[in-house]
Amino acid sequence: MSYRAPVEEMAFTLRHVAGLDAVLTQGGHEMAPEDVTAILDEAGKLANGVIAPLNRAGDRHGATLQDGAVTTAPGWREAYRAFVDGGWNGLGATPEHGGQGLPHLMAAACTEMWNGANLSFGLCPLLTAGGIEALTAHGSADLKARYLGKLVSGEWTATMNLTEPQAGSDLALLRSRAEPIGDGRYRIVGSKIYITYGEHDLTDNIVHLVLARLKDAPAGTRGISLFLVPKVLPDGTRNDLRCSGLEHKLGIHASPTCSMAFGDAGGAIGWLIGEENRGLACMFTMMNSARLNVGLQGVGVAEAAYQHALAYARDRRQGRAPGAPETSAIVAHADVQRMLLTMKASTAAARGICYLTAQALDAADGPEGRAAFERASLLTPVAKAFATDIANEVTSLGVQVHGGMGFIEETGAAQLMRDARILGIYEGTNGIQAIDLVTRKLPLSGGATARAQIATMRRVAEGLLKDGSPGFGHAAARLRDGVCSLDRATSFLLTTLGSNHPDAALAGAAPYLRLFGLVQGAACLAQAGLASSAVLKAGDTDPACGARIALARFFTENLLPAAGGLEQAVIDGGAFVEDAAAVLAG
Amino acid sequence: MSYRAPVEEMAFTLRHVAGLDAVLTQGGHEMAPEDVTAILDEAGKLANGVIAPLNRAGDRHGATLQDGAVTTAPGWREAYRAFVDGGWNGLGATPEHGGQGLPHLMAAACTEMWNGANLSFGLCPLLTAGGIEALTAHGSADLKARYLGKLVSGEWTATMNLTEPQAGSDLALLRSRAEPIGDGRYRIVGSKIYITYGEHDLTDNIVHLVLARLKDAPAGTRGISLFLVPKVLPDGTRNDLRCSGLEHKLGIHASPTCSMAFGDAGGAIGWLIGEENRGLACMFTMMNSARLNVGLQGVGVAEAAYQHALAYARDRRQGRAPGAPETSAIVAHADVQRMLLTMKASTAAARGICYLTAQALDAADGPEGRAAFERASLLTPVAKAFATDIANEVTSLGVQVHGGMGFIEETGAAQLMRDARILGIYEGTNGIQAIDLVTRKLPLSGGATARAQIATMRRVAEGLLKDGSPGFGHAAARLRDGVCSLDRATSFLLTTLGSNHPDAALAGAAPYLRLFGLVQGAACLAQAGLASSAVLKAGDTDPACGARIALARFFTENLLPAAGGLEQAVIDGGAFVEDAAAVLAG
The missing domain is CATH 1.10.540.10 (Acyl-CoA dehydrogenase/oxidase, N-terminal domain)
Incomplete structure (x- = not known):
């Protein structure tokens, strides 16, 4: 591999x-x-x-x-x-x-x-x-x-110490405690789980960022503070914290996932970051950066799975493709091509979304300022969840391209699938990302942030129409349809959020995020295709340009059409919240 | 678990x-x-x-x-x-x-x-x-x-010995040899891989069914014969065959996947099953039965994952559902409900398809005869591939419902996902199933077999309209739309198969199978819902009946809408076969 x-x-x-x-x-x-x-x-x-x-x-x-x-x-x-x-x-x-x-x-x-x-x-x-x-x-x-x-x-190195056995997605349930001891120092006591690289031998010191409650802090998330708790104290002594166990996981075996015990001997020494009881806001700074980066992990592992499967498909000979004189490499079979193109196109779409998100973070430091920051906020859950959802799909397709060999661990395809499976779970599950997108990000600037982003996608569809290269096939019409679906679903959710039944918005959150990702991803691929078309029209003959146009066509004709069904699920599918208890009781 | x-x-x-x-x-x-x-x-x-x-x-x-x-x-x-x-x-x-x-x-x-x-x-x-x-x-x-x-x-017990390192989906490449030695006996020499339960300690004897070539047999699949090669010969001596290795697999660890060596000491003794060079036809008898049963494996493991996730979701408390006075069990959250309902509905749909296939096999022995046999032939690849595709999806959702715990092996959710991953690969990959459906099953009786099956789905949609229970929501319209999509896609493929570009049919095979499974599955759930509605209308109050109606509604409103996009992919998506070589060259 x-x-x-x-x-x-x-x-x-x-x-x-x-x-x-x-x-x-x-x-x-x-x-x-x-x-x-x-x-x-x-x-x-x-x-x-x-x-x-x-x-x-x-x-x-x-x-x-x-x-x-x-x-x-x-x-x-x-x-x-x-x-x-x-x-x-x-x-x-x-x-x-x-x-x-x-x-x-x-x-x-x-x-x-x-x-x-x-x-x-x-x-x-x-x-x-x-x-x-x-x-x-x-x-x-x-x-x-x-x-x-x-x-x-x-x-x-640094770590994030959020999760406790009873407090995962719901940090309000945190129990770790902190107590001031003067000099700006605090004593931290508590147990944390799922601490990535919580202990290791790569560096002499590890800087733990730990969420804990001060005595008399308000209940819930407004009573959580963030502390810096180093493994080795400034005076060179070991702090009162240790790794009490490693998890036995489905994947990412080489990444130590630690249970951490703070304060077995009375309390680990820590320093407050930010204000007391405002720790969650500080942690969100860390989480937002991490969420985009987890999306990029999805892009990376999907790319690796694609390359791995493509190499196998070029090498493995089985069956005869239509018109072939002898046994073909399986890359010549239409069904294998569909799998590989799905892998490549999905990866490229997710890459586009993640890079757009990073661009918005950069633009937020410039004259665009707040609008760009809100765009980054809007795109972050999409980047995280869409990229990691497709990472699961792409790595699973990678196994499938390998056939029986894919199920054998020696091949390496299975490892990529196992490793990728955590991405949709950590740094906020993808369900949490969808809820974040719908309940906190769509309402930004009264919906104008989302509307503006959708408008950029519509302009790409118009660009396709204007370009007119036959290589794009039905891309212009499909992207236009997709943008319309996203637009209607957005209007529905914005209206519903303001109604008496916000549950219906939560019910549609996951398909809405997928819809957003599909259309935004298609727009990214189409944008790359348009830029490539311009290069070709200027007389260049780079074969990569033709390939980008074809990839945009593949995505818009084969994967983007799911948008219509997702729109229906968002708009008409939410009734299940009324029946779910009865159906799940059986 | x-x-x-x-x-x-x-x-x-x-x-x-x-x-x-x-x-x-x-x-x-x-x-x-x-x-x-x-x-x-x-x-x-x-x-x-x-x-x-x-x-x-x-x-x-x-x-x-x-x-x-x-x-x-x-x-x-x-x-x-x-x-x-x-x-x-x-x-x-x-x-x-x-x-x-x-x-x-x-x-x-x-x-x-x-x-x-x-x-x-x-x-x-x-x-x-x-x-x-x-x-x-x-x-x-x-x-x-x-x-x-x-x-x-x-x-x-019995085994199927088909695969060799160079011959997986393409059995024409088989190299194992057989030679008659009189008395109706043959000597078999060759190496086989991926032989499930090829060796074990459950029984005293194992009956291997082995594909091999006779000397001077025609090349390709018309030169393959099937032999019965027992581990222990009738005279009580060990046959010349052995297990030479076990695979290290992603899942189903307890099922020994053996490499088998036949004839290390001159030749394993075997007897011909059926005629010489007609072994593939005999093996297909075995494979068709096995394909339906693999579909049922998918249903079984999906059901297990659903039950496992539901139990966890009832137990795990995180966050407060809208209107709840305190921290809720996560089963109360809309997004978790969506996952669990998707799991339950997909499983029930796949169960319906598999049972319908078994029913057709039974009916084939009765007065319906050939038409039922063709229906079983048509449904078998759908049962196998749709049920095992949803098994991958459902077991992965099972991991997701568990959050971080799902990635920890001790929980058991990850095992179900690992185990299920083989189902879409063995007994003919799901890509092979799709090709079988489109190129061999759709053309049965000139397309009449498929048309007749689609007509049964349409009648269910009409039944929903007639029933009129409000609990079905948009089910009637969605099922009607889905049937129309399937109908148009079927017409397109039947036409394309007869054209000069059969590649376009192969290109659309995978989304077509998914489309067929979705609509057939929806019809099964709707049928169960209609039967339940009749029970309720007759005055019974079994809560399971209301739940079946709600489940049919969930599936048709939330999952079936994918049908339209799949239809587009089948009909308009096949152009990629012309571009694929260039796109995948990069």
Whole structure:
């Protein structure tokens, strides 16, 4: 199993779908297209040559726990060292703390690569990136000075300690406690589960960001505070916290998923991040960054599954394609082509959505400001859930392309499917993302944020009509139909949210998110196709351009037509909430 | 994880969707409704109490190979003994050879139970059932006398030896050889892979059905013969065959998947089944039976995943449902309800299709004869592929309902997803099923078989309109729309098959099969709903009846609307076969 970062496609998507050039100009980055390609090429070398080769062995070895110490899989330490030495950890962080200060958009492309190469490995810096964001936005000057530099360099890593056995999606049920002990310090006591890289041997220190309740804090989510709790205290002594167990998981075996015990010996020492009882807001800074990055994990693993299946389909000979003189490689069979094109097109669509989201984050720092920030907020749940849903589908198709071999672990296709399965669950399940999209993001600016985004999709459909290249087939009509479905479903939900039956909006949340992702993804592929058509019309003959047009056609003609059914489910399907209790009682 | 065979729902589906009463009358079975329930209850006791409890430990222990001998997981031998002693192995076989002679329809329900309880266990008798069918249809009197009785009783088991490393879906590439040695005996030499229960410790003998080529046989599939090759020869000596390895698989760990070596010491002794070079036709007898049974495996594991997820959703408390005074069980949340209803409705739809297929097999033995046989032929690929596709979806949703717990192996939800993943691959991948449906089954009787089946679905839609119960919501209109989509897609494919571009039909095969399954499944649920409505109108108040109406509504309003998009993909989506090579070259 060998992963190659699809640098050319990534660069094309960055420029022609997500508007990288404008982002660079606006951000004052002096970077020529060659510089962009050079960075992506270098990242690709590390991903392909150092990180990807560890993926299979990492699955077999996993991480191990002994006497409270976690040992990562063979090669992990060396790869992490190479990653940090290359300066990749702080790609998007501000130069003030030692980061490279590159746009979110460039960081997004690199995140896709690390995770396409190896989800278990990619998770570690993903968590650190979230910690950097939370600390940058909410940490005191003192905490920043002490921790930010080493997190940006990657000398230390960060974790998110949210979940407790009784508190998963519902953080209001948190029980971990914190008590001030003067000097701005707190004692933290509690148990956390599902802590990714909660303990490991990659670095000398680990910076835990921990949600806990102060004594007398209000009940529910308004009584939760966020603390920085380092494994090793500033004076060099070990803090009162330990890894009490590792989970036995379906996938990402090489990523240690820890149960953490804080304060067995009286209390772990921690420092408040942000204000007391405002911890959830701080954690959301971290979560939003992590949600986009989890979407990028989905893109990465889907790309890896596509490459893996394509290589097999080119090699495996079975049956004779119509008109073929002898046994064909299975890539020549229409049904296998449909599977591979579905994989490729779904991955490209999800990539487009994730990059658009990163672009909105970059634009939010510029003159577009609040509108761009709201766009990023709107797109984040779509990027997270759509990209990870298709990651499940694409990795499962990867198994299917392999036939019986796909079910045999040695092939590697099954690992990608097992690894991908967590993506739709962690950092807020995809059901939570759908509820977030419908109840919190659609209402932004009275619905204007969503309307504006839908208008950009409609303009792409109009562009297809104007372009008129026969290679697009029915793409223009299909995209127009899809946009109309999304538009009507959006109107329905906005009306319903304001009614006395908000349940009907919740009932339609999941199909609505899928609908949004499908149409937005189709618009991204069509945009790439239009840019390619312009290149061809200008006299160039790059075969990749023809392929992009064909891919847009495939997606709009074969996958996007699901939009109509999803619209019906959103608008007419919600009656089940009245009957569900009776049906599920049986 | 505890599975309960859903006996009441099964009995209702058998009677009101699949017409069990007529099958019993026609077959001359003197069986009152109570007798049917009694049989299902007894089977359910064995499935729930004996077979299901082994499922988790079987996953952990797996089967082991040492010195050519395979040891099954703890408890397997005892459970198999109980299964055989109860007479369950020969349920559908003719009394002439010791079988119970029950209709396919009853056997189908029991097959669903064994596999709902434990896929790895259920596979063993599933293979034996296929062997019994092939031997009954094509074996010589002598072979039948020697082997059929012991296969029917379960004293011995049977296997299918088709696949070789270079010959999976394409059996034309088979290399195993056979040579006559007089006395009607043959020497068999070759290597087979993926042989389910190819070796085990459940019985003293194993009857291998092996595809091989005679010397000078024509190339391709017209030169393949089928042989019966027992592990132990009639004189009590070991035959020249052995298990040379066990696969390390994604799932069904307790089912030994063997590499088999025939003839290491000169040749395994075998006897011809059917005529020389006609082995594939004999094997298809076995495969068709196995395909329906694999569909039933899908129904069983989907049911198990639904029950498992529902139990968790009733127990797990997170978040507050709208209007709830305190933290709710997650089953009260609309998004979780949508997942659970999707699981339940998809499972019930697949059950309906599989039972309809079994009913057609029963009817084929009666006055309906050929038309029913063609209906069974038409429905078999749909039953196999649709039921196993939804098994993947339902078991994955089962993981999702569990949230983070779903990714932890201890919960059991992940095992069901891993186990189910093989179902869409073995006994002909679901892509092969789709091609079979479109290229061989649609053309039966010039398309009349398919048309007649679609007409039955249309009558159900008319029945909904006539019934008029408000509980059905938009079901009548949705089902009518779905039937129209299926009808148009069918016309398109029949026309295209006769054209110069049969590739376009192959390109649309997979979405067409899904479309067929969705509409047929919806018709089954609607039929169950109509029968329930009649019960309610007659004054009964069984809450299960209201639940069936609501489930039909859910399926038609939320899942069936995908039909329109699938129709578009079939009719307008096939252009990709022209572009695929270029797009996949990149």
